[in-house]
Amino acid sequence: SAVISQKPSRDICQRGTSLTIQCQVDSQVTMMFWYRQQPGQSLTLIATANQGSEATYESGFVIDKFPISRPNLTFSTLTVSNMSPEDSSIYLCSLEDTGTLGETQYFGPGTRLLVL
């Protein structure tokens, strides 16, 4: 499977600021996803990011709050804008591998965000 890296691995931010999280993959992939895992909770899909098109956001998530870029087939960014303590979460990117295992999502190591 592809190797997925995320930067930063963790950060502590002040209320009202923004943070951009980078996701880098070592091979070209069509579909990438961004998830949020709030403390003690499960994963929730924020948006799907396909190269060459606008990201598709899930209910409850909007582009102004979570702008996403997908400039090429190996890279994506998620920005958490105007942060509040409620944004403290782990943010994970994933990709869909349609290779031998077919339609399996693989996840990056996550970015652990704490907003004060």
Next chain:
Amino acid sequence: AQSVAQPEDQVNVAEGNPLTVKCTYSVSGNPYLFWYVQYPNRGLQFLLKYITGDNLVKGSYGFEAEFNKSQTSFHLKKPSALVSDSALYFCAVRADQTGANNLFFGTGTRLTVIP
């Protein structure tokens, strides 16, 4: 609409004993079912999945899962637990429909293997 239930927040098992982590699902159409494991301060690691074929699926680290269509279940099992299996386990489902790439996750089950 898709949903996943993991009825147990916590499962404790003695090392060497068999373990089961339960998962039931609801999905329109045929399900694609997945198990992931999350170790402390790590991302999610793929364990195994069911798409079609044999109901018993074997995956990484000696884990297996059995798809039961009548009970809409996909329980994760291992014949002999190791202390290193202690982690958070997530069951996930998606529908086998074009464009339905979303994974819906359960709330997770924390497995503790007691030495």
